[in-house]
Amino acid sequence: MTDSNHHLPIRFLKPSIREAYVFDLWKSLGLLITSGWYNKWISASDINECDDLEKFPCYGKCQSTLGNYTCRCKEGYYGDGMTKDGCRRKPFHVLRFSIDINECDDLEKFPCYGKCQSTLGNYTCRCKEGYYGDGMTKDGCRRKPFHVLRFSIGIFHIF
Known part of the structure:
Protein backbone atom coordinates (compact mmCIF):
# COMPACT_ATOMS: atom_id res chain seq x y z
CA MET A 1 0.00 0.00 0.00
CA THR A 2 1.32 3.47 -0.85
CA ASP A 3 0.44 7.00 0.08
CA SER A 4 -1.18 8.54 -2.97
CA ASN A 5 0.34 12.00 -2.40
CA HIS A 6 3.96 10.98 -1.94
CA HIS A 7 4.13 7.48 -3.42
CA LEU A 8 5.89 6.02 -0.38
CA PRO A 9 4.92 2.83 1.38
CA ILE A 10 2.63 3.39 4.40
CA ARG A 11 4.90 1.22 6.58
CA PHE A 12 7.67 3.79 5.93
CA LEU A 13 5.43 6.66 7.00
CA LYS A 14 4.32 4.94 10.24
CA PRO A 15 7.38 3.32 11.79
CA SER A 16 6.93 2.14 15.36
CA ILE A 17 10.05 3.64 16.90
CA ARG A 18 10.57 5.95 19.87
CA GLU A 19 12.87 8.52 18.29
CA ALA A 20 12.02 11.55 16.24
CA TYR A 21 13.25 11.72 12.68
CA VAL A 22 13.21 14.47 10.15
CA PHE A 23 13.55 13.19 6.64
CA ASP A 24 15.91 15.78 5.17
CA LEU A 25 15.34 14.50 1.69
CA TRP A 26 11.56 14.87 1.97
CA LYS A 27 11.12 17.82 4.39
CA SER A 28 7.78 18.52 2.81
CA LEU A 29 6.59 15.12 4.02
CA GLY A 30 6.69 16.20 7.64
CA LEU A 31 7.98 14.98 10.95
CA LEU A 32 7.36 11.87 12.94
CA ILE A 33 6.71 13.15 16.45
CA THR A 34 7.46 10.63 19.13
CA SER A 35 9.01 12.81 21.84
CA GLY A 36 5.43 13.46 22.91
CA TRP A 37 4.74 9.76 22.34
CA TYR A 38 2.56 10.54 19.35
CA ASN A 39 2.99 7.67 16.94
CA LYS A 40 1.32 9.18 13.97
CA TRP A 41 2.37 11.02 10.89
CA ILE A 42 1.68 14.73 11.01
CA SER A 43 2.56 17.74 8.94
CA ALA A 44 5.89 19.54 9.20
CA SER A 45 4.66 21.63 12.12
CA ASP A 46 6.22 20.73 15.46
CA PHE A 97 39.37 42.63 52.33
CA SER A 98 39.85 44.59 55.46
CA ILE A 99 41.14 48.00 56.24
CA ASP A 100 43.26 48.09 59.33
CA ILE A 101 42.76 51.02 61.63
CA ASN A 102 45.34 52.46 63.96
CA GLU A 103 43.86 51.84 67.39
CA CYS A 104 46.56 54.02 68.95
CA ASP A 105 44.97 57.08 67.29
CA ASP A 106 41.80 56.66 69.39
CA LEU A 107 42.95 56.08 72.97
CA GLU A 108 39.47 56.83 74.29
CA LYS A 109 38.05 53.82 72.46
CA PHE A 110 41.24 51.75 72.75
CA PRO A 111 42.79 52.68 76.09
CA CYS A 112 46.51 52.59 76.58
CA TYR A 113 48.36 54.13 79.49
CA GLY A 114 51.73 52.97 78.30
CA LYS A 115 53.45 52.45 74.96
CA CYS A 116 50.78 51.74 72.27
CA GLN A 117 51.57 49.73 69.14
CA SER A 118 49.00 49.07 66.39
CA THR A 119 48.99 45.56 64.89
CA LEU A 120 46.90 44.05 62.08
CA GLY A 121 43.36 43.97 63.47
CA ASN A 122 44.42 44.74 67.05
CA TYR A 123 46.88 46.63 69.21
CA THR A 124 49.25 46.06 72.10
CA CYS A 125 49.91 48.30 75.03
CA ARG A 126 53.00 47.85 77.17
CA CYS A 127 54.10 49.83 80.11
CA LYS A 128 56.80 52.39 79.46
CA GLU A 129 60.39 51.58 80.24
CA GLY A 130 61.02 51.41 83.93
CA TYR A 131 57.44 50.31 84.62
CA TYR A 132 55.63 46.96 84.69
CA GLY A 133 52.00 45.76 84.78
CA ASP A 134 48.91 46.22 82.58
CA GLY A 135 49.27 49.20 80.27
CA MET A 136 45.60 49.03 79.19
CA THR A 137 44.19 49.96 82.59
CA LYS A 138 44.59 53.26 84.35
CA ASP A 139 47.17 53.02 87.09
CA GLY A 140 48.02 49.55 85.76
CA CYS A 141 51.68 50.36 85.26
CA ARG A 142 53.85 50.47 88.38
CA ARG A 143 57.36 51.72 88.72
CA LYS A 144 59.88 48.93 88.82
CA PRO A 145 61.60 48.81 92.18
CA PHE A 146 64.84 50.71 92.29
CA HIS A 147 67.60 48.45 93.44
CA VAL A 148 69.98 50.27 95.69
CA LEU A 149 73.42 48.98 96.06
CA ARG A 150 74.32 49.39 99.63
CA PHE A 151 77.78 49.47 100.87
CA SER A 152 79.31 50.74 103.99
CA ILE A 153 82.38 52.72 104.40
CA GLY A 154 84.08 51.85 107.45
CA ILE A 155 87.39 52.35 108.99
CA PHE A 156 89.27 49.33 109.71
CA HIS A 157 91.65 49.91 112.45
CA ILE A 158 94.03 47.41 113.84
CA PHE A 159 95.65 48.05 117.24
Missing part, protein backbone atom coordinates in the same frame (compact mmCIF):
# COMPACT_ATOMS: atom_id res chain seq x y z
CA ILE A 47 4.54 20.72 18.85
CA ASN A 48 5.81 23.05 21.55
CA GLU A 49 6.71 20.78 24.45
CA CYS A 50 7.12 23.84 26.69
CA ASP A 51 3.36 24.43 26.48
CA ASP A 52 2.68 21.16 28.35
CA LEU A 53 5.04 21.10 31.33
CA GLU A 54 3.05 18.32 32.96
CA LYS A 55 3.91 15.97 30.13
CA PHE A 56 7.31 17.53 29.47
CA PRO A 57 8.69 18.61 32.87
CA CYS A 58 10.97 21.61 33.07
CA TYR A 59 11.92 23.44 36.25
CA GLY A 60 14.20 25.89 34.49
CA LYS A 61 14.27 27.58 31.08
CA CYS A 62 12.34 25.49 28.57
CA GLN A 63 13.16 25.68 24.87
CA SER A 64 11.25 23.74 22.27
CA THR A 65 13.41 22.24 19.54
CA LEU A 66 12.43 20.30 16.44
CA GLY A 67 10.97 17.05 17.73
CA ASN A 68 12.18 17.57 21.28
CA TYR A 69 12.91 20.20 23.92
CA THR A 70 15.71 21.30 26.20
CA CYS A 71 15.47 22.44 29.76
CA ARG A 72 18.32 24.38 31.32
CA CYS A 73 18.57 25.82 34.79
CA LYS A 74 17.95 29.55 35.04
CA GLU A 75 20.89 31.94 35.16
CA GLY A 76 22.78 31.68 38.43
CA TYR A 77 21.79 28.02 38.86
CA TYR A 78 23.26 24.72 37.69
CA GLY A 79 22.14 21.09 37.54
CA ASP A 80 19.30 19.18 35.91
CA GLY A 81 16.40 21.42 34.95
CA MET A 82 14.14 18.48 34.13
CA THR A 83 13.87 17.19 37.70
CA LYS A 84 12.22 18.99 40.59
CA ASP A 85 14.83 20.57 42.86
CA GLY A 86 17.44 19.65 40.23
CA CYS A 87 18.71 23.21 39.86
CA ARG A 88 20.99 24.47 42.61
CA ARG A 89 22.24 28.00 43.14
CA LYS A 90 25.79 28.46 41.89
CA PRO A 91 28.19 29.24 44.70
CA PHE A 92 29.52 32.73 44.69
CA HIS A 93 32.79 33.94 46.04
CA VAL A 94 33.03 37.00 48.19
CA LEU A 95 36.18 38.97 47.87
CA ARG A 96 37.08 39.84 51.40
